[in-house]
Amino acid sequence: MATQRPSRVDRNKTKSKEKTSTKKRMSPKRVLWTLFFTVAFAVFCAIAGYLFILLNGEKLWQENKDKLTLYETSKVYDRNGNLMGELSLDKSEPVQSDQIPKLIKEAFVATEDKRFYEHQGVDLLGIGRAAVKDVIARSAVEGGSTITQQLAKNMFLSSDKTFFRKATEVSIAMALERNMTKDEILTMYLNRIFFGQRSYGIKAAAKKYFGVDNLNDLKLWQIATLAAIPKGPSKYNPISNPDLSKERRGVVLELMYEQGYITKEQRDEAKAVDYNYKQPKKEQNYTAYMDFVMHEAEEKTGLSEDQLNRGGYKIYTTMDSNAQKVIEQKFDDPNYFEKSKDDQLVQGSMIILDNQTGSVIALAGGRDYAQKGINRVTDIRRQPGSAFKPIVSYAPALETGKYTPYSLLSNEKQCFGNYCPRNLHGYSHSVTMTAALEESINIPSVWLLNQIGVDKGYNFAKSLGITLTDEDRNLAIALGGLSKGTNALEMAQAYTAFADGGIARQAYSIKMIKNNDDDVVYQYKAPKEKRVMSEESAYNMTTMLENVVQNGTGKAARLNRPVAGKTGTTQHGIPGLKSSANRDVWFVGYTPEWTAAVWMGYDKPDKDHLLKESSKRPAALFGAVMGEALAGYPVKDFDKPKGWVAPEPQKPSVQAVTGLNASYNHDTQTVSLTWNPVEGDHIEYRVYRKEASEAGFTRILDSLSAPGAEDLSTTPGHSYEYYVTAYNPDENVESDKSNITQITIEGQVQPAQPPEVQQPADNGSLPGTQPGTTDGNNAPVGNDSGQGTDQGTTNPNDSGIGNGSDGNGNGNGKGRGHADHGGDTTAPGDGTGATPGNGTGTPDAGTGTTAPADPGSVNNGSVPSSGDKTSTGQN
Numbered sequence: 001m002a003t004q005r006p007s008r009v010d011r012n013k014t015k016s017k018e019k020t021s022t023k024k025r026m027s028p029k030r031v032l033w034t035l036f037f038t039v040a041f042a043v044f045c046a047i048a049g050y051l052f053i054l055l056n057g058e059k060l061w062q063e064n065k066d067k068l069t070l071y072e073t074s075k076v077y078d079r080n081g082n083l084m085g086e087l088s089l090d091k092s093e094p095v096q097s098d099q100i101p102k103l104i105k106e107a108f109v110a111t112e113d114k115r116f117y118e119h120q121g122v123d124l125l126g127i128g129r130a131a132v133k134d135v136i137a138r139s140a141v142e143g144g145s146t147i148t149q150q151l152a153k154n155m156f157l158s159s160d161k162t163f164f165r166k167a168t169e170v171s172i173a174m175a176l177e178r179n180m181t182k183d184e185i186l187t188m189y190l191n192r193i194f195f196g197q198r199s200y201g202i203k204a205a206a207k208k209y210f211g212v213d214n215l216n217d218l219k220l221w222q223i224a225t226l227a228a229i230p231k232g233p234s235k236y237n238p239i240s241n242p243d244l245s246k247e248r249r250g251v252v253l254e255l256m257y258e259q260g261y262i263t264k265e266q267r268d269e270a271k272a273v274d275y276n277y278k279q280p281k282k283e284q285n286y287t288a289y290m291d292f293v294m295h296e297a298e299e300k301t302g303l304s305e306d307q308l309n310r311g312g313y314k315i316y317t318t319m320d321s322n323a324q325k326v327i328e329q330k331f332d333d334p335n336y337f338e339k340s341k342d343d344q345l346v347q348g349s350m351i352i353l354d355n356q357t358g359s360v361i362a363l364a365g366g367r368d369y370a371q372k373g374i375n376r377v378t379d380i381r382r383q384p385g386s387a388f389k390p391i392v393s394y395a396p397a398l399e400t401g402k403y404t405p406y407s408l409l410s411n412e413k414q415c416f417g418n419y420c421p422r423n424l425h426g427y428s429h430s431v432t433m434t435a436a437l438e439e440s441i442n443i444p445s446v447w448l449l450n451q452i453g454v455d456k457g458y459n460f461a462k463s464l465g466i467t468l469t470d471e472d473r474n475l476a477i478a479l480g481g482l483s484k485g486t487n488a489l490e491m492a493q494a495y496t497a498f499a500d501g502g503i504a505r506q507a508y509s510i511k512m513i514k515n516n517d518d519d520v521v522y523q524y525k526a527p528k529e530k531r532v533m534s535e536e537s538a539y540n541m542t543t544m545l546e547n548v549v550q551n552g553t554g555k556a557a558r559l560n561r562p563v564a565g566k567t568g569t570t571q572h573g574i575p576g577l578k579s580s581a582n583r584d585v586w587f588v589g590y591t592p593e594w595t596a597a598v599w600m601g602y603d604k605p606d607k608d609h610l611l612k613e614s615s616k617r618p619a620a621l622f623g624a625v626m627g628e629a630l631a632g633y634p635v636k637d638f639d640k641p642k643g644w645v646a647p648e649p650q651k652p653s654v655q656a657v658t659g660l661n662a663s664y665n666h667d668t669q670t671v672s673l674t675w676n677p678v679e680g681d682h683i684e685y686r687v688y689r690k691e692a693s694e695a696g697f698t699r700i701l702d703s704l705s706a707p708g709a710e711d712l713s714t715t716p717g718h719s720y721e722y723y724v725t726a727y728n729p730d731e732n733v734e735s736d737k738s739n740i741t742q743i744t745i746e747g748q749v750q751p752a753q754p755p756e757v758q759q760p761a762d763n764g765s766l767p768g769t770q771p772g773t774t775d776g777n778n779a780p781v782g783n784d785s786g787q788g789t790d791q792g793t794t795n796p797n798d799s800g801i802g803n804g805s806d807g808n809g810n811g812n813g814k815g816r817g818h819a820d821h822g823g824d825t826t827a828p829g830d831g832t833g834a835t836p837g838n839g840t841g842t843p844d845a846g847t848g849t850t851a852p853a854d855p856g857s858v859n860n861g862s863v864p865s866s867g868d869k870t871s872t873g874q875n
Contacts (some may be wrong), residue, residue, distance in 0.1 A: 197232030312516030318359035358505030387568025438552035565589020580609035716747025
């Protein structure tokens with residue numbers, strides 16, 4: 001019988017078993033030889049690597065030991081390629097070891113490398129600790145570098161965290177240890193390390209931050225402040241971040257105490273000191289802009305500030321040198337800013353962006369901006385008040401397609417759940433969107449956001465580049481009540497979308513960066529356009545904001561070219577403080593070419609550091625800067641979208657009042673108003689008035705059936721404007737405004753007498769001098785004091801009865817209260833004394849001015865649990 005041949009599968013199994021058997025039968029001798037050659041190869045590689053490190057380190061040391069920089073200082077250019085300036089370095093002559101106090105050396109050793117005197121350039125324990133932290137964090141979070149390694153890196157190398165860079169750093173550190181003593185290494189380190197603010201070396205840093213030339217004059221807290229900087233020169237220097245610097249100084253002092261260099265008492269005393277050194281002002285142009293550019297360069301390239309300072313780079317920016325000069329000149333002029341009561345200046349910031357590109361044209365980081373200091377364009381975040389209304393309410397409402405500039409919005413006094421915003425200009429049944437924006441009325445903005453939904457407004461604002469948190473998902477944002485606020489950069493970015501037909505752009509200041517060899521290391525590439533609203537919505541928004549500048553609260557920003565914009569004011573929000581003062585004032589506006597945002601306020605607002613004036617100041621500064629900066633540009637109009645049709649105004653069912661006239665009766669000291677009657681049944685009339693110093697009109701009389709009225713609460717020497725509306729109570733509809741009539745009352749205001757002067761018992765005729773106060777429910781209480789205790793009080797309504805008595809209880813008293821908030825007035829209370837005195841004195845008439853009605857704004861716009869604790873930004 002023939003033998004059957006094994007199948008291919010069987011043959012493969014047999015071969016597999018033979019191979020497995022062979023592996024199993026590998027002799028111990030073969031295993032030992034394999035291990036021997038593996039270990040030998042590893043040892044050879046280690047020796048070769050070690051020799052390479054030694055030789056390479058020695059070579060680099062010899063070649064570079066006398067060098068501080070690899071290249072020349074970097075240069076910055078404007079948008080036309082003209083040199084703006086060099087990033088000049090602040091260096092000093094090296095100090096000898098005996099010129100450096102022992103305490104300085106101890107501070108740096110305690111902070112940067114406590115085993116400095118024990119290792120030979122590389123601290124294996126430190127590297128191991130850093131490696132463990134890097135593995136846990138899955139990134140290079142800690143370098144484990146010794147002082148020697150830091151010196152090596154500072155002298156010769158880049159700051160990237162690759163293996164080969166680290167190996168080279170180690171080789172140089174070992175060379176340093178072989179060729180220098182520990183004290184020489186520490187002295188060189190202190191003379192060469194970077195201390196931020198473009199300062200290199202301990203002596204230059206002492207001069208920069210404290211004005212100290214002799215290091216022996218430094219105090220412990222100053223030494224600890226300097227020792228805190230190398231860990232993060234931009235983050236921990238006291239000029240850029242005084243709070244973080246103080247916090248880090250505390251860490252340094254704690255380390256010095258733990259290692260026995262200072263006592264507990266010394267530690268605690270040095271921790272408590274606040275940094276208050278004022279640098280001498282240096283005449284240097286473009287400082288704030290160049291610092292802004294350097295921050296962007298670090299972010300875009302990954303290069304450190306140190307590398308950018310001394311790397312020989314050429315940085316090409318988008319700055320318009322003429323606009324930058326204008327903005328710096330205006331910020332140096334105190335006439336554009338409210339005067340402070342002490343040496344804490346009213347601060348400000350401003351940034352100008354190109355509408356079509358988002359490029360940064362010019363900026364001002366503050367009135368006394370210090371190099372690498374607080375740039376208020378980005379570093380100060382505040383509530384924007386009414387300047388936020390277009391961003392979160394009006395623009396997203398237009399984008400829904402359900403509203404136009406002439407849509408009627410509710411303007412009735414009302415609450416939205418627990419949130420009860422208030423108007424400072426009175427109330428009406430409804431108002432057009434254009435009028436609501438022009439007069440900066442609160443209720444319509446909140447009502448509109450409630451109608452379209454908070455999420456729609458919230459998401460729209462975020463699409464424009466505004467930073468918001470989950471806490472901001474509430475109706476308070478309709479009036480700018482943001483939990484963390486915003487800044488001038490974000491506000492300018494947002495408004496460029498209105499100016500550029502609905503396209504949102506990210507601001508940038510660098511076009512290109514070249515290295516010392518003229519190679520391009522970074523170039524700006526415009527991202528894909530991001531449309532956030534239609535061209536029609538953007539243009540309708542622009543037409544309304546033009547109206548704000550021409551007829552509304554932004555008149556101070558007018559130019560001889562088209563301008564659109566919005567003012568914003570935020571109340572102080574200090575609990576218990578009854579004052580009309582404001583915390584922040586804004587103006588954000590644009591021309592067809594550029595958009596700019598202006599903020600004014602105090603860096604550290606408190607009850608003694610608040611603004612007495614409104615947003616007229618930033619609007620005027622906007623006008624002054626933009627007028628000069630755009631002087632060489634041809635005047636052009638905003639581009640209308642193709643096929644755009646102007647929306648039709650909604651005609652109210654009540655015709656407007658015509659023929660309004662005003663006259664003054666010297667005998668009765670009243671202003672008489674007359675107008676033509678309006679056709680219709682049950683028509684009522686409402687009278688609105690504005691005194692010349694006030695920002696808006698206040699409704700002073702209503703429910704009038706006859707075409708005429710008398711204003712009994714005027715003052716000689718003042719000018720007043722009036723307009724009248726017709727109101728149909730059956731339809732609950734109010735007409736448009738009548739013509740505006742103006743009248744000036746001749747005469748002089750009686751000067752107020754000092755309260756300490758005693759008045760005869762029978763004379764109660766002097767005007768009141770004591771300002772009144774208001775409660776949290778908008779109830780003005782006027783203390784109209786004659787000489788003595790003569791006073792009048794109004795009730796919480798717009799008008800009411802008060803009681804008054806003369807200075808000594810003789811005669812009948814009469815007083816009036818007049819509430820004023822930021823130029824917006826409530827109707828005066830008028831009361832006549834009810835109880836006669838026992839004497840024969842004549843009736844007293846006292847007129848006093850109350851503090852504004854407190855809207856109850858606290859926590860600067862944080863989300864409240866009830867309506868009376870919500871910031872209501874006004875202009």
